[in-house]
Amino acid sequence: MGESLTINGFHLADGPSSVSLTNLITSGQVPLTVTSLAGKLPLTVLMPAPGAAPAGLRAGACTVQAVVGTGVGSRRTNALPLAVAPKIMTMTVAGPMAKTVLTLTCAPPIWPGQQVSALIGDAEVYPAPWTGASTDILTFTFDATPFTPPGPTVPIPWIRLQVDGVDSVLVDQSKDPPQFDPTQKVPL
Numbered sequence: 730m731g732e733s734l735t736i737n738g739f740h741l742a743d744g745p746s747s748v749s750l751t752n753l754i755t756s757g758q759v760p761l762t763v764t765s766l767a768g769k770l771p772l773t774v775l776m777p778a779p780g781a782a783p784a785g786l787r788a789g790a791c792t793v794q795a796v797v798g799t800g801v802g803s804r805r806t807n808a809l810p811l812a813v814a815p816k817i818m819t820m821t822v823a824g825p826m827a828k829t830v831l832t833l834t835c836a837p838p839i840w841p842g843q844q845v846s847a848l849i850g851d852a853e854v855y856p857a858p859w860t861g862a863s864t865d866i867l868t869f870t871f872d873a874t875p876f877t878p879p880g881p882t883v884p885i886p887w888i889r890l891q892v893d894g895v896d897s898v899l900v901d902q903s904k905d906p907p908q909f910d911p912t913q914k915v916p917l
């Protein structure tokens with residue numbers, strides 16, 4: 730989320746283009762902003778920023794497809810798979826170690842029917858139920874005693890938020906060499 734997506738192929742420069750994401754479960758479509766010049770390759774689109782994701786954007790398995798040209802001469806490209814990863818925005822913990830309550834905010838929001846879990850260290854935990862159509866605040870209760878006291882022999886656990894089979898990104902690929910993102914540790 731918030732990154733550029735580059736699409737290469739044949740005949741993508743044959744006219745103005747529009748690009749959309751389609752969620753494989755809901756079939757809901759989300760238009761993406763084309764940032765490359767019309768008629769120029771590669772075709773570059775901007776994924777919505779985490780805080781500005783449209784209501785129809787959901788984490789999980791999607792396809793991306795372009796329409797090239799306008800009117801009766803327009804053509805649809807092949808639909809290509811794209812995993813939209815959830816992003817953990819903030820985390821807080823409270824409560825006793827045996828029943829630690831982790832509250833996190835995420836983007837895009839989670840909708841009823843989506844399969845959601847947090848992978849904390851080597852444990853998978855499920856969120857408490859929420860009310861409303863969607864939420865960007867999830868609460869998980871887990872036993873943090875295996876992770877305390879944090880130190881050289883007991884590391885602070887990494888966390889991944891998994892939504893419809895797609896995990897949040899744990900490794901920062903912008904670093905050379907790539908490294909684990911320190912913001913993705915549970916704040917015990």
